[in-house]
Amino acid sequence: MADQKDSMIEALINYMEQHEQIMTTAESCTAGLIVSELASVPGSGHLIDSGLVVYSPEAKQRYLDIDEEIFEKHSLTSEVLSCEMAKGALNNTQATIAVANTGIAGPAPSDDGIPVGTVCFAWAFRTDDGDHVFCETRRFDGDRNEVRLAAARHALSRVSHYHGQCLKNSTDK
Known part of the structure; x- marks a missing residue:
């Protein structure tokens, strides 16, 4: 498994x-x-x-400029929030790629019933023809730390896929 992880990250x-x-x-x-x-x-x-750890809604607002309305209208585990997090990270750094996630690693489901292992991801890319944002939700099995590690690796494994979509969209115009 370590070799598979290493080859994915090296790629x-x-x-x-x-x-x-x-x-x-x-x-x-x-x-x-x-x-x-x-x-x-x-x-x-x-x-x-950079890498920001933004657990609380207040940290998300402070570092990523997330509008309070997002928290009022959407769950803390939502694609809407993960997309806003990715856009905020992209806008507040010199990066060209922002990867964001929010979810329930465990040990218990969220107050609104979202099951353990549910993670919402977003990838934002800054390109010559503008910014592009992609999102998806996945559910991972395992204990808290297994879910966190699987989610981190999944997030990295999708970067080239979504960046490739940006490049394809640019050439299709």
Whole structure:
């Protein structure tokens, strides 16, 4: 499993270098594991702008400029919130890629009944033809830390896919 993780991250690093991309993260339930997984490869630091751990709504508002209305209208585990987190991270850094997530790692479901292991992700990309945001929700099995690690690796594994969508959309115009 470690070899699979290492090859996925090394492929991502090669992809980011080839496309001259710099990443930031806005992490809630993974608490910094996304950026930590990327940084686990020696020499990857030049691809990282920053990594924000924003657990509370107040931290999300303070560091990512999330409007209070988002919290009133949507769950803390929602694609809407993860998209706003990714956009806020992109707008507040020098990065060209922002990866964000929010979810329920456990040990108990949320107050609104969202099951343990549910994670909402967003990827925001700054390109020559504007910003692009993609989101998805996944559910992972395992204990709290297994969910967090699986979510972090999933977030990284989808970067090149969604960035490729941006590039395809640019050439289709």
